[in-house]
Amino acid sequence: MKVLAVHPGTYYHIESxxxxxxxxxxxxxxxxxxxxxxxxxxxDVVLVPCRTPADRMAKNSAQLRAYLDKGGTIIATGESxxxxxxxxxxxxxxxxxxxxxxxxxADLGVRIADPNHPLFARLAQRDITWHLHGWFDxxxxxxxxxxxxxxxxxxxxxxxxxxxxxxxxxxDPFYHHGSHFMPATTRFLDGFLPWMRTHLVRNSKAHERxxxx
Amino acid sequence: MSVLFVHSHYGxxxxxxxxxxxxGRLTIVRERELSPEHFATTQGIVTTTHLDQIGFMGWKDxxxxxxxxxxxxxxxxxxxxxxxxxxxxxxxxxxxxxxxxRLTRLFEHPIYQGIPxxxxxxxxxxxxxxxxxxxxxxxxxxxxxxxxxxLLPIDWEWRLPGGGRMxxxxxxxxxxxxxxxxxxxxxTRRIAAWAAGEI
Numbered sequence: 001m002k003v004l005a006v007h008p009g010t011y012y013h014i015e016s017x018x019x020x021x022x023x024x025x026x027x028x029x030x031x032x033x034x035x036x037x038x039x040x041x042x043x044d045v046v047l048v049p050c051r052t053p054a055d056r057m058a059k060n061s062a063q064l065r066a067y068l069d070k071g072g073t074i075i076a077t078g079e080s081x082x083x084x085x086x087x088x089x090x091x092x093x094x095x096x097x098x099x100x101x102x103x104x105x106a107d108l109g110v111r112i113a114d115p116n117h118p119l120f121a122r123l124a125q126r127d128i129t130w131h132l133h134g135w136f137d138x139x140x141x142x143x144x145x146x147x148x149x150x151x152x153x154x155x156x157x158x159x160x161x162x163x164x165x166x167x168x169x170x171x172d173p174f175y176h177h178g179s180h181f182m183p184a185t186t187r188f189l190d191g192f193l194p195w196m197r198t199h200l201v202r203n204s205k206a207h208e209r210x211x212x213x
Numbered sequence: 214m215s216v217l218f219v220h221s222h223y224g225x226x227x228x229x230x231x232x233x234x235x236x237g238r239l240t241i242v243r244e245r246e247l248s249p250e251h252f253a254t255t256q257g258i259v260t261t262t263h264l265d266q267i268g269f270m271g272w273k274d275x276x277x278x279x280x281x282x283x284x285x286x287x288x289x290x291x292x293x294x295x296x297x298x299x300x301x302x303x304x305x306x307x308x309x310x311x312x313x314x315r316l317t318r319l320f321e322h323p324i325y326q327g328i329p330x331x332x333x334x335x336x337x338x339x340x341x342x343x344x345x346x347x348x349x350x351x352x353x354x355x356x357x358x359x360x361x362x363x364l365l366p367i368d369w370e371w372r373l374p375g376g377g378r379m380x381x382x383x384x385x386x387x388x389x390x391x392x393x394x395x396x397x398x399x400x401t402r403r404i405a406a407w408a409a410g411e412i
Binding site: 099 | 221222223245262263264265266267268269290291292293294303305306336337338339341345346
């Protein structure tokens, strides 16, 4: 199992990717500008963290597509405009309400859509709830894992657009964890990254259902 | 000589920065398009929380030269890389409670003139947006604002021994703070004026 993380270099990326809490989950880092020099087929997973500037990824889109078509897995987290550099992604941004929780009894509306998915053996609903940046129109056949208050996908796995897998979310845990701001994002990564290592091995179907394990 | 605003994130720069550029008060440059000439011809630079710190380390010599000839750098964010000798790694508050996020003015700096620090402490009633830790202040620096009862220097100005000056704001971009009290546009203009050496 080898994971390549794209490293855009901000303070929150340095803290999240290199810090002691999660640094061990990544085998190698690559700068977006150097992706073309890397043989992606050597990796089970290519992870692109939150707030990676899309203009630094766009020139790599053909390389990423080729990797996916050979069975690779790409994880793209929020605020990275992944629809601009990954295939088949349709994204609708939404204004972010950072203050929803100030209202007593308020509910952001985020829901786990597929409770039997192995990811949710490690994550509870409160671990995917901090705020919203937008939703996706996931393709038919994609596994929708979490939705917003309108039932729109905010976290899904697309195994149909290419021969590989795309784990796509509008959640932005690396940004907030790396900013030391928003404990739910740390809980999210505490569950998500171990799941990534154990369930996203190349050419494995292990991610699909608990029952399949 | 003008001020250089280093635009690091994808998308448009903030409206306040764009307005200053439109007025000819500063130049906005995408971080990836920076050149040695940019550093050599500017009086001061402003960087944001989205700065590619790994990439910016490649400009360490140019930054040193900027300081040596008396230039300024306004830095927003957490120092995770040693751009300048004397800087140390950001230190977050550990699981801060509301009282730990209390801000205290320690020095009447011209950027903050007439702006009570309390106006910047909360954003729509929530504390923590301003910052939640500090970049350790180099020896010889002046603490401008402190956070928590320990008055840790969340904002400081440092006049470097070899010339030049650096302002560190260890939080979200300062120009966006204080909108509730109408201060954000003011702060953006003051930051630009400070980087230009006017205040």
